[in-house]
Amino acid sequence: MASTDRRNFLKSIAVTAAAGVVSGCSSSNNAEKNSPAIPSQGKSVMGLTIPKMDVVRIGFIGVGERGSGHVKHYCHIDGVEIKAICDTNEIALDKSVEYVVSKNFPRPARYTGTEHSYREMLNRQDIDIIIISTPWAWHTPMCVETMESGKHAFVEVPAATTIEECWQLVNTAERTQKNCMMMENVCYGRDELMVLNMVRQGLFGDLLHGEAAYIHELRWQMKEIDSKTGSWRTYWHTKTNGNLYPTHGLGPVSQYMNINRGDRFDYLTSTSSPAIGRQAYAKREFAAEHERNQLKYIAGDMNTTLIKTKLGRSIMVQHDTTTPRPYSRHNYIQGINGVFAGFPNRIALENIPPAIATQYESEYQLKITEWRAAGSKGRQPKLQNFHRWDEDIAKWQAQFDHPMWLNMGQEAERNGGHGGMDFLMLWRMVYCLRNGEALDQDVYDAAAWSAIAPLSADSVTDRSNSKDIPDFTRGVWQSAKPLGIIA
Numbered sequence: 001m002a003s004t005d006r007r008n009f010l011k012s013i014a015v016t017a018a019a020g021v022v023s024g025c026s027s028s029n030n031a032e033k034n035s036p037a038i039p040s041q042g043k044s045v046m047g048l049t050i051p052k053m054d055v056v057r058i059g060f061i062g063v064g065e066r067g068s069g070h071v072k073h074y075c076h077i078d079g080v081e082i083k084a085i086c087d088t089n090e091i092a093l094d095k096s097v098e099y100v101v102s103k104n105f106p107r108p109a110r111y112t113g114t115e116h117s118y119r120e121m122l123n124r125q126d127i128d129i130i131i132i133s134t135p136w137a138w139h140t141p142m143c144v145e146t147m148e149s150g151k152h153a154f155v156e157v158p159a160a161t162t163i164e165e166c167w168q169l170v171n172t173a174e175r176t177q178k179n180c181m182m183m184e185n186v187c188y189g190r191d192e193l194m195v196l197n198m199v200r201q202g203l204f205g206d207l208l209h210g211e212a213a214y215i216h217e218l219r220w221q222m223k224e225i226d227s228k229t230g231s232w233r234t235y236w237h238t239k240t241n242g243n244l245y246p247t248h249g250l251g252p253v254s255q256y257m258n259i260n261r262g263d264r265f266d267y268l269t270s271t272s273s274p275a276i277g278r279q280a281y282a283k284r285e286f287a288a289e290h291e292r293n294q295l296k297y298i299a300g301d302m303n304t305t306l307i308k309t310k311l312g313r314s315i316m317v318q319h320d321t322t323t324p325r326p327y328s329r330h331n332y333i334q335g336i337n338g339v340f341a342g343f344p345n346r347i348a349l350e351n352i353p354p355a356i357a358t359q360y361e362s363e364y365q366l367k368i369t370e371w372r373a374a375g376s377k378g379r380q381p382k383l384q385n386f387h388r389w390d391e392d393i394a395k396w397q398a399q400f401d402h403p404m405w406l407n408m409g410q411e412a413e414r415n416g417g418h419g420g421m422d423f424l425m426l427w428r429m430v431y432c433l434r435n436g437e438a439l440d441q442d443v444y445d446a447a448a449w450s451a452i453a454p455l456s457a458d459s460v461t462d463r464s465n466s467k468d469i470p471d472f473t474r475g476v477w478q479s480a481k482p483l484g485i486i487a
């Protein structure tokens with residue numbers, strides 16, 4: 001390992017240890033470890049509402065690849081003030097500070113110098129929320145300190161890397177009565193919002209099964225050595241063999257299934273393929289003596305995890321950031337009336353809603369006429385919609401686009417960020433805060449969705465034996481209301 005990388009790696013371990021947490025590679029197999037260390041020291045924050053904010057005053061920690069995008073978006077959203085920005089990397093920090101100034105807003109205060117400079121920013125009394133976009137090992141410590149400082153925490157995915165960290169988030173949010181939202185932007189994608197709307201309208205019937213994934217070839221990040229994502233993310237492939245990044249696909253499927261609001265994750269089992277692709281890539285792309293060729297990559301290239309929910313449904317979650325292949329989050333949901341599948345979007349239903357059924361009916365009439373004109377030879381066309389995929393998604397969008405997308409989608413697409421989902425999420429967070437409404441994602445979602453990473457690793461190292469998924473809501477999931485369809 002080159003000395004800077006070794007230093008960074010050791011630093012990241014030290015950070016984790018300093019925060020009193022176990023690094024992601026450790027196993028937490030026993031049930032005791034997966035249960036809350038302490039009973040709630042406050043009350044549930046399910047559906048937490050707080051007094052309306054006139055203006056949302058924001059501080060940022062981490063403005064690298066991701067955080068700088070959040071800063072830019074907030075320069076185009078009404079009702080916010082960017083008060084301060086913190087980053088250990090002064091080049092990244094100044095880029096974001098200057099961007100804000102270039103848009104004619106007051107110059108945000110700068111915090112830098114040490115890895116704990118963010119603490120000075122947290123001491124300020126004129127900030128309401130902190131947006132955290134740092135490497136994974138920092139997420140929970142920074143969220144906890146943010147809430148302790150009287151501010152609301154908004155953190156990038158995943159919110160936590162161990163079960164202990166998940167409980168730290170829940171315990172702190174309940175004690176301080178602060179929001180801790182993991183910013184799962186994919187829940188604000190046009191397709192995902194449409195499917196949520198369709199599920200709520202009962203199009204699929206009772207739900208049975210979902211599939212989620214983060215399949216995204218990211219080997220190229222291994223070439224980011226001194227800064228940027230690959231400079232720290234690469235090492236997770238040497239520490240943990242499991243699903244390193246479960247939440248992008250899983251968040252939306254969890255919302256379809258009312259996870260933590262009527263159902264919850266019960267247990268999982270996980271298995272990994274061999275870990276070969278990164279070693280092969282390093283051999284091909286780096287000199288033999290390069291640090292990337294000295295690392296031992298242990299995260300299986302493809303990890304497959306199966307979650308069972310309390311209502312008996314199943315969810316498959318896959319992770320592969322190594323294999324050269326097209327991107328997918330699966331985005332698959334199956335009920336007793338049929339399925340929606342993503343990447344590419346396809347629908348197959350038995351009972352088609354009336355507005356759309358007429359199109360199926362006329363296609364069918366056309367086929368029957370053609371069949372008769374051809375002498376009624378061969379098999380007679382049948383009106384069995386569910387035997388083929390309908391890939392003409394535009395007509396489904398015309399009927400079922402989510403109201404929030406109808407209201408804000410054009411602006412979201414104009415502003416961009418993964419097709420508009422980033423902008424819509426950031427806009428929605430501020431909307432909720434300014435209108436005194438509960439956020440769409442809470443600390444229980446952050447904990448449950450993030451917990452899949454360490455528990456999948458536990459299962460992989462234990463011959464795929466099942467691992468219980470803690471009830472982070474402490475039973476409240478049974479009475480909590482499902483997420484509504486809001487405009």
Ligand SMILES: NC(=O)c1ccc[n+]([C@@H]2O[C@H](COP(=O)([O-])OP(=O)(O)OC[C@H]3O[C@@H](n4cnc5c(N)ncnc54)[C@H](O)[C@@H]3O)[C@@H](O)[C@H]2O)c1
Nearest residue numbers: 062063064065066087088089092115133134156157228229
């Ligand atoms: N939701 C999404 O679509 C999406 C996309 C990309 C990244 N992410 C997530 O965003 C997070 C950041 O990823 P990235 O790609 O921007 O990484 P990055 O390395 O580009 O940025 C991280 C930034 O944090 C700074 N930093 C590190 N430690 C710090 C500390 N102690 N105090 C202050 N600043 C510190 C770094 O200097 C860097 O500028 C990760 O959790 C990643 O998983 C999410």
